[in-house]
Amino acid sequence: MDMLDRDGLTESEFLQRYSPGDYERPSVAADMVIFTVTDADADSYRKLPEKELRVLLIRRGGHPFLGQWALPGGFVRPDETTEQAAARELQEETGVDDVYLEQLYTFSDVGRDPRTWVMSCSYMALADSSQLQLQAGDDADDAAWFKVSYRLLRERKELIDGGFIKALQYELRLSSGEVELAAVVERTVTAKPASTATSYSIISNDGLAFDHAKIIAYAVERLRGKVNYTDIAFNLMPKLFTLTELQQVYEVILDKELLKAAFRRKVADLVAETDHYTENAGHRPSRLFRRNMEDYR
Amino acid sequence: MDMLDRDGLTESEFLQRYSPGDYERPSVAADMVIFTVTDADADSYRKLPEKELRVLLIRRGGHPFLGQWALPGGFVRPDETTEQAAARELQEETGVDDVYLEQLYTFSDVGRDPRTWVMSCSYMALADSSQLQLQAGDDADDAAWFKVSYRLLRERKELIDGGFIKALQYELRLSSGEVELAAVVERTVTAKPASTATSYSIISNDGLAFDHAKIIAYAVERLRGKVNYTDIAFNLMPKLFTLTELQQVYEVILDKELLKAAFRRKVADLVAETDHYTENAGHRPSRLFRRNMEDYR
């Protein structure tokens, strides 16, 4: 390119002389909602264990939010993308690097970090629990996998002039052993004649650092939204699994029971059967399946 | 909170003494893909005009990418969210402030801005064209509304060890009067046994600044994805519209013809009929509808 600008400079001349101004810049953190699905303790050896959706949190060892629980994350460096920063943190926290990673949303509320101007570019990671070391307190950090519950608590709709406001409050409950965290997050849809806007806010929060309740709520909603029309759930499954296990994963994500026959029809093209079966259960063995890579939509 | 950290400080003491380190921070820009739908010139007064999906671009008056076309946007300031920055830029560029705004994705590729470290937090805005001044060259800037075409160009699938790579190339064409811009963007899905990853890359680019071809492609895909299961399209409609116009908007977004009867069934609950009709068309008048705000799902 040889175009000259107002000062008669070429692009390379311009770039050589360019110096960034000294206006303020934010720090950008990559924070991660790492989901996995684990087995609950079975009541009896004959019953199948229930599945639980879990998320990794880290107990803060310093101010601010000392003693509270936060999502794993860290600051993005100049030589990497936000995604690479997320993958790097994930590797450091969990020791795995080959997991599903999806950018969620960039949170930038003023004052969301009391120290300084920090934006959070958040990611959702999905990992098969059999590849993870699930023990808490692995690092010097106090890390733990929390069971996730996210349920509609209250619903309010109000008609306004030519539109409406709809507010949905969801209760987020996180539990790990003795530790119980809870928060209420509200999603508000404001529909006006010309435009519709959606906003999230934290109504109450007990034990979660920063605005991380909002980020986790956003992640659960994204996961629920995608589970039905994508094959995202397979990122939570081991290589071989039974169709009942796959259904349990869908159910624990959606917090809703599904009908077996309909579920099997729905996933029929997504899975491929193998010649392996489960063994030594107190009941009929189940065929093991793997993800079907051949005819992907 | 009166918890003390390792140094024996309370949270407020900690914050008072806190000083941000001098490590490098990125600039964060809010860039916007502003969509609207306009009428093409009708062949005959008796025929209905076709609809066109349009996006606002600004011709760069300085380096880098001098003379090329870029999305409107600007840097986020410390006292505002990325969304507020986007809304502010939108107001400055188009004079409207009551439009639909949705965060898309944060692009952070290293070197995406040749000057310095800049991330782009991108937004999609949807506006009713009757509220906009559609003339180009409104500001001192050279601004124009480009007709958007986004079509699948090539599809490639390759089976790899235990997984596959699927690459979809889309051609993005933007035209405004004599100006024609074109780019090819590839979406690559890499499915491995443990995880699936999706990435976007620019294959070719003629006339678009920065990585904005990728951002526009991402916006079109988001819009197409949401049009079928949300009421997002109403943000592109005037207060009163015919069902044929609504269908045309769906069709121009999806780049696909829809069946009239099925379409009307689908949107039946989303619209409310009025007692007004179109007038002076060269054919039977059409009932005007408005968006139904009463029974929102």
Added chain:
DNA sequence: TGAATAGTGTCTTTTAGACAGTATGAC
């Protein structure tokens, strides 16, 4: 009257929901 669009009726196909039935291995 005819060109062009508005709007409806109905048949078929597909998909989802519901539920009952049979099958099988460990004890």
Added chain:
DNA sequence: GTCATACTGTCTAAAAGACACTATTCA
């Protein structure tokens, strides 16, 4: 045989696709 789960068959209901038909205005 019994328990618990595996797996299948089939009826019904709802949604989507396809297409033809009638209705209405204006030049």
